[in-house]
Amino acid sequence: MTGTLATETIEEAAAALSRRALLLGAATAGTLLVLAGADAAVPAQTAPAVPRVTTRNAGRRFRAYVQSAGQSNLETLRLLPIQPRQVVIRTEAYAPCYTQVSQGGDLLPPLTGGIFGTLPPELGGPLPGSAPPANAPSPNIEGHLGVGIVEEVGPQVQRLQPGDRVIVGVTSHCGNCYMCLQDRPDQCLMTFGAAFAPIAERLDGTPIGAALGIGGASELMVTDEEYCVPVFSSLSPAELSLLGDTAATGFAAPLSLMHVQAGSDVVILGAGAIGLAAIQAAKLVGAAQIIVSEPVSHRRERALKLGATTVLDPNALGNGLVERVHELTKGPTERVFAGGRRSNPGPRENRGADFVIEAVGVCTRRPKVEMPPDPSGILPMQQAFEMARRAGSVMFLGFGMHGNVSFNANRFANQGRILYSGQQGGLAFKRDIPRFIKLVEAGKLDLKSLITATFTLEQYGDALQYLVDRTGVCPVVQFA
Ligand SMILES: [Zn+2]
Ligand SMILES: [Zn+2]
Numbered sequence: 001m002t003g004t005l006a007t008e009t010i011e012e013a014a015a016a017l018s019r020r021a022l023l024l025g026a027a028t029a030g031t032l033l034v035l036a037g038a039d040a041a042v043p044a045q046t047a048p049a050v051p052r053v054t055t056r057n058a059g060r061r062f063r064a065y066v067q068s069a070g071q072s073n074l075e076t077l078r079l080l081p082i083q084p085r086q087v088v089i090r091t092e093a094y095a096p097c098y099t100q101v102s103q104g105g106d107l108l109p110p111l112t113g114g115i116f117g118t119l120p121p122e123l124g125g126p127l128p129g130s131a132p133p134a135n136a137p138s139p140n141i142e143g144h145l146g147v148g149i150v151e152e153v154g155p156q157v158q159r160l161q162p163g164d165r166v167i168v169g170v171t172s173h174c175g176n177c178y179m180c181l182q183d184r185p186d187q188c189l190m191t192f193g194a195a196f197a198p199i200a201e202r203l204d205g206t207p208i209g210a211a212l213g214i215g216g217a218s219e220l221m222v223t224d225e226e227y228c229v230p231v232f233s234s235l236s237p238a239e240l241s242l243l244g245d246t247a248a249t250g251f252a253a254p255l256s257l258m259h260v261q262a263g264s265d266v267v268i269l270g271a272g273a274i275g276l277a278a279i280q281a282a283k284l285v286g287a288a289q290i291i292v293s294e295p296v297s298h299r300r301e302r303a304l305k306l307g308a309t310t311v312l313d314p315n316a317l318g319n320g321l322v323e324r325v326h327e328l329t330k331g332p333t334e335r336v337f338a339g340g341r342r343s344n345p346g347p348r349e350n351r352g353a354d355f356v357i358e359a360v361g362v363c364t365r366r367p368k369v370e371m372p373p374d375p376s377g378i379l380p381m382q383q384a385f386e387m388a389r390r391a392g393s394v395m396f397l398g399f400g401m402h403g404n405v406s407f408n409a410n411r412f413a414n415q416g417r418i419l420y421s422g423q424q425g426g427l428a429f430k431r432d433i434p435r436f437i438k439l440v441e442a443g444k445l446d447l448k449s450l451i452t453a454t455f456t457l458e459q460y461g462d463a464l465q466y467l468v469d470r471t472g473v474c475p476v477v478q479f480a
Contacts, residue, residue, distance in 0.1 A: 052083055053082060056152065057088045064077055065142045065218065067139055068138060076203065077203075078200060080198060080200055080201060083154055087224075089151065094147075094476070096464060098399075100142065140210055141216075141218045142217040143210075143211060144215070144216060145214065147240045157225045165230065165231050167231055169429050170214065172191045172224065172429070174188050175226075186257070210222065231434070239440065239447040239451065242451070243447070247450060249424040250273065250276065250277020250278040250425065252428075252432055253357050253395050254282045256425060256426045257420055257422050258420050260285050266287040266355045267293070267388075269314075269383065270359035270380065271294035276303060278397075279303055287355075289310065292310070295370045296370050314372070315371075318373070321383060326343065329389070330343065341389075350389050351389060352388050352392055356384045356392065356395070357397065358381055358396045362398070365468045366468075377398045381396060381401070390415045392417055393417070393420065395425065452474060457477055
């Protein structure tokens with residue numbers, strides 16, 4: 001898969017491939033067709049796969065953390081030619097999220113049942129003990145977000161140009177697929193699977209992919225433009241990197257899909273990176289109460305600083321947690337026809353929060369701080385449902401949970417609660433990131449206080465351990 005093509009013939013070659021052939025090829029992404037010399041004349045109608053264009057970065061060496069057979073090592077790789085819709089990005093900052101902990105390989109103690117191990121193959125698997133998913137080449141570069149400078153774009157890229165600073169997010173937003181056209185770009189069908197073809201190779205020629213078609217723990221990223229938003233801001237790359245995943249999820253939860261109302265009572269379970277961002281967004285829209293449940297004491301303190309009106313310790317309250325929320329949201333009167341709230345259980349009971357955001361998820365490794373009451377992540381989902389009032393809204397943001405959730409069937413069926421599940425809290429990536437940046441620039445949302453440690457690429461393992469320890473909030477890997 002080597003070969004070069006003079007710049008002036010790249011465009012000719014790309015033009016020779018009809019749009020239809022490229023779309024057909026996308027269905028079989030993973031097979032290489034390198035346009036090189038005479039190969040560039042392959043008839044469009046018979047093109048078997050997404051073609052590649054050899055450009056000036058092909059063959060460029062860079063370093064990346066590569067996960068392979070349970071091991072993770074910093075390796076030197078060689079970039080492959082890119083696909084027409086891809087961009088080459090020089091990484092400036094990368095903020096690993098907790099899901100990355102299951103991908104630490106030998107950087108961290110072995111896991112049984114890691115988070116990605118619970119996903120079906122099409123969402124990035126592999127299942128424990130099984131072969132890697134067919135569409136995700138193993139080995140691959142770790143990560144699924146980043147911030148950097150565009151160095152090169154494929155001939156079909158429309159929104160980006162070299163020199164742009166971009167946020168690469170975990171959720172694509174193509175604008176053209178069935179889900180984007182249903183106004184649910186958080187479910188964009190490009191996400192998790194469109195770009196699993198190798199992007200690089202080892203010096204011995206072994207092909208290397210990028211996790212989820214994105215990567216991040218790497219000096220260079222190659223991804224489709226649908227995962228990128230150009231940003232025009234003086235915010236630091238470290239701050240912006242949080243908008244690739246965690247903080248964008250937290251901001252989106254109250255703002256993008258379930259539309260938290262001013263004057264409402266909001267409960268947020270979990271005050272990690274996502275929960276702390278959600279608190280800020282709930283405050284921004286004028287929530288009257290922001291009640292936060294979080295087992296880790298330093299995170300409860302951070303929650304209060306960022307806008308929580310009450311913090312609760314789920315370990316201390318145990319089974320009384322839900323009742324405590326009902327107490328806090330009982331309102332000034334029980335007189336039903338004076339707009340009052342009735343206690344639970346009983347006729348006309350309607351206590352509970354207007355909006356509940358569950359931002360807990362699984363806890364796969366013992367933290368240095370307080371343990372959550374249920375590491376599987378199921379209990380807070382059930383509590384979130386019970387904490388919402390009749391016809392209240394509940395959003396689930398956790399990830400990697402182990403098991404099934406059960407709700408009281410009658411309450412579930414008849415009491416009107418609206419349940420939201422959304423990739424990244426319902427984020428519309430291209431629409432929302434620019435407005436979140438404006439709000440950060442205006443001082444209405446705060447990313448800086450979520451960054452509690454920075455690391456170099458060589459210290460990537462320490463950054464993952466920092467996530468496990470939970471002694472802070474967000475680690476950011478910064479590149480020179
Ligand atoms: Zn993530
Ligand atoms: Zn889409």
